[in-house]
Amino acid sequence: MMELAEQLSSKRRRKLSHREQNKPSVDRLSSLPDSVLRRILSSLSTKHSVRTSILARRWRYLWSYVPKLTFVNWENQEIINRVMLLSKSQSINTFALRHKIECSAYQLETWVTFAITRRVKRLDLYFRSQFASLPRCLFTCRTLVSLRLENCCGIPVSGAVCLPRLKKLYLTCVLYEADESLQYLISGCPVLEELEIDSRGAIAHCKVSSPTIKRLVIELRCGGNMLDIDTPAVRYLEINITSLEHIKSGPLDSLVEAEIRLRNDDMEQHDYLYSRSVLEFIGRLCGVSKCLFLELAFSTKIVDLLVSCWTLRFRNLIELELKADYRVLSRMLENADNLEIRIFTEFCDEIKGWTKPPRQVPKCLLSHLRIVKLFEIEDEKPVLEIIRYLLRNSKVLNRMQIAYGEDVDSEEKLDMVQKISLFQRGSAACEVAFVAFKL
Numbered sequence: 001m002m003e004l005a006e007q008l009s010s011k012r013r014r015k016l017s018h019r020e021q022n023k024p025s026v027d028r029l030s031s032l033p034d035s036v037l038r039r040i041l042s043s044l045s046t047k048h049s050v051r052t053s054i055l056a057r058r059w060r061y062l063w064s065y066v067p068k069l070t071f072v073n074w075e076n077q078e079i080i081n082r083v084m085l086l087s088k089s090q091s092i093n094t095f096a097l098r099h100k101i102e103c104s105a106y107q108l109e110t111w112v113t114f115a116i117t118r119r120v121k122r123l124d125l126y127f128r129s130q131f132a133s134l135p136r137c138l139f140t141c142r143t144l145v146s147l148r149l150e151n152c153c154g155i156p157v158s159g160a161v162c163l164p165r166l167k168k169l170y171l172t173c174v175l176y177e178a179d180e181s182l183q184y185l186i187s188g189c190p191v192l193e194e195l196e197i198d199s200r201g202a203i204a205h206c207k208v209s210s211p212t213i214k215r216l217v218i219e220l221r222c223g224g225n226m227l228d229i230d231t232p233a234v235r236y237l238e239i240n241i242t243s244l245e246h247i248k249s250g251p252l253d254s255l256v257e258a259e260i261r262l263r264n265d266d267m268e269q270h271d272y273l274y275s276r277s278v279l280e281f282i283g284r285l286c287g288v289s290k291c292l293f294l295e296l297a298f299s300t301k302i303v304d305l306l307v308s309c310w311t312l313r314f315r316n317l318i319e320l321e322l323k324a325d326y327r328v329l330s331r332m333l334e335n336a337d338n339l340e341i342r343i344f345t346e347f348c349d350e351i352k353g354w355t356k357p358p359r360q361v362p363k364c365l366l367s368h369l370r371i372v373k374l375f376e377i378e379d380e381k382p383v384l385e386i387i388r389y390l391l392r393n394s395k396v397l398n399r400m401q402i403a404y405g406e407d408v409d410s411e412e413k414l415d416m417v418q419k420i421s422l423f424q425r426g427s428a429a430c431e432v433a434f435v436a437f438k439l
Contacts, residue, residue: 034062041066042093046083047074064088069115070096077103084114096124103127109135119143126150131175139163139188149174155181161188172198179205186210214254220244237285246277249284256290263297275305282312289316295323307331314339326386330358339364345375357389365394365426372397376405378412388423397427403435 032040041049041063049063067089071080080097095115112135115123121143125132127150134154139161146168153175166189176182182203186192192210196217199206206220209230216231217238225241230250237252238259247262262278278296285292292314298306307327314320314336321343322329329344372390377383391400402420404413417434 034065037062038066042068045072046070047072050083061086061088067092068094070094070098072096072098073100075101077101077107080111084111087118090118092118092120094122094124095120096122098124098126098128099132100128102130103132105133105135108132109137112138116141116143122146124148125152127152136160139185148172155185157181157184161185163189165191167191168194170196172196173200176203179203179207183207183209246274247281248277249281252284253287255285255288257292258285258288259293260285261293261295261297263295264299264302271299271301272305275302276309278302279306279309279312286312286314287316288314289318291319291321292317293321296325296328297323298325303327310335313337326382329386333362333364334358334360337363338368340368341371341373342369343373343375361393365390365397367396369394370396370398371401372399373401373403375403377402377416378405378408384416384419387420391420391423391425391430391432393426394430395426397425397430399431399433401433401435 041052044052046063046066046069049066053060053063064086065088069083069087069092071083074080092115095118097111112123112125116137120141123138123141123144123146125134125148131151131153134149134152136156136159139156139159140163142162142164144163144166147163147166148170150170150172151174155171155174155176157176157178157180161184169186169189169192171182182197186195186208189210190212192212194215195208195210195213197206197208198219198221200221203220203225205226205228206218207228208216208218209228211231211233213231213234215236216229216234218227218229219240220227221242225244226246227239227241227244228248231237232251233254234252235254235256236258237255240259240261241247241263243264244262260282264274275298278298282294285294296303296306303325307325310331312331312335314332315338317336317339319341320332320336320339322332323345333339333342372394374387377387387400387402391397402416404416408416413434420432
């Protein structure tokens with residue numbers, strides 16, 4: 001009886017399985033309302049969105065109502081024109097044209113004008129094989145919220161510039177009519193909050209002045225640059241400059257985080273004036289309330305001038321990542337009383353360690369410093385003396401992480417571990433970890 005029941009049950013399962021296989025499949029996706037389907041298509045590129053038109057009759061023109069057009073590496077300009085012609089959305093949230101072939105100024109103006117007439121909010125233009133000349137109508141688009149330009153030219157120094165809703169502006173490898181063009185453009189953006197500039201020799205004097213910018217990123221990669229910023233509302237500041245002649249900043253009282261890389265080791269003239277401008281700029285960073293990354297890669301003479309004039313205090317700074325000469329490290333420890341986390345990488349190979357420790361144990365070592373990370377450390381006496389000093393005087397230190405330099409062999413690593421393990425520790429809870437350095 002039991003065997004018969006099992007056989008019947010098995011037959012029944014096979015019949016059910018057979019019925020399920022023969023049951024027609026239900027297209028649940030097509031049963032969704034058009035508004036939901038358009039939102040789904042918005043998450044696809046335009047190329048993939050258009051391809052859905054072959055799925056069924058209902059899908060044939062559904063893509064044309066999607067308020068997003070992205071043309072990335074499309075080679076056929078006629079197809080781009082055809083897609084725009086068929087587009088039925090009266091407003092476009094995103095229009096991206098990242099083109100890898102050349103196009104005429106007339107063709108570019110046609111595409112940009114199309115986007116503007118559809119009340120575009122986010123516009124992204126990039127041309128790989130040419131510096132495309134931007135049409136003037138772009139600079140009076142009243143609906144733009146975000147604008148990204150790369151490998152473009154024609155940023156004006158005169159004429160109408162009115163972008164009343166623009167909040168985000170990204171400029172990469174852009175050619176300006178004059179150095180004043182950048183500030184002229186910014187002045188036409190009364191609510192701008194985020195600005196990123198990546199210039200490769202296109203502008204000699206970079207001036208940024210705005211009362212509304214909250215996030216500012218500037219990268220200048222060629223020599224002979226002058227930087228002048230006046231952005232009192234900025235909360236995040238990132239500056240990366242390969243070679244600089246002068247730097248100046250207005251008050252930065254709202255600053256929360258900053259990432260600053262200044263490199264110039266070949267200054268032969270005006271060393272004193274240059275070091276004063278750098279020191280005054282660093283002084284503007286003293287109000288950073290959370291995290292500061294500071295890379296100072298200068299010649300020995302400039303470092304001498306910086307250290308000799310250093311009177312700056314970072315009263316609110318909690319986390320510091322420093323890549324500089326050891327003497328700058330000493331100054332930072334003495335003048336950042338509330339520092340809890342410190343990450344350090346030596347830059348200058350000419351000067352090994354500080355000549356003498358701070359006169360008094362810095363307050364941050366006695367009551368705040370909990371984490372220390374040291375990168376590219378080698379088995380050299382001045383370096384070990386600094387580690388000894390930090391371990392002995394850091395009273396609340398929880399962890400010190402030491403990353404070996406790339407040139408340290410296994411024998412040197414073992415010797416370093418043995419030496420550091422014997423160092424006195426001011427904090428009984430302190431753990432010392434040795435790790436390999438990774439970029």
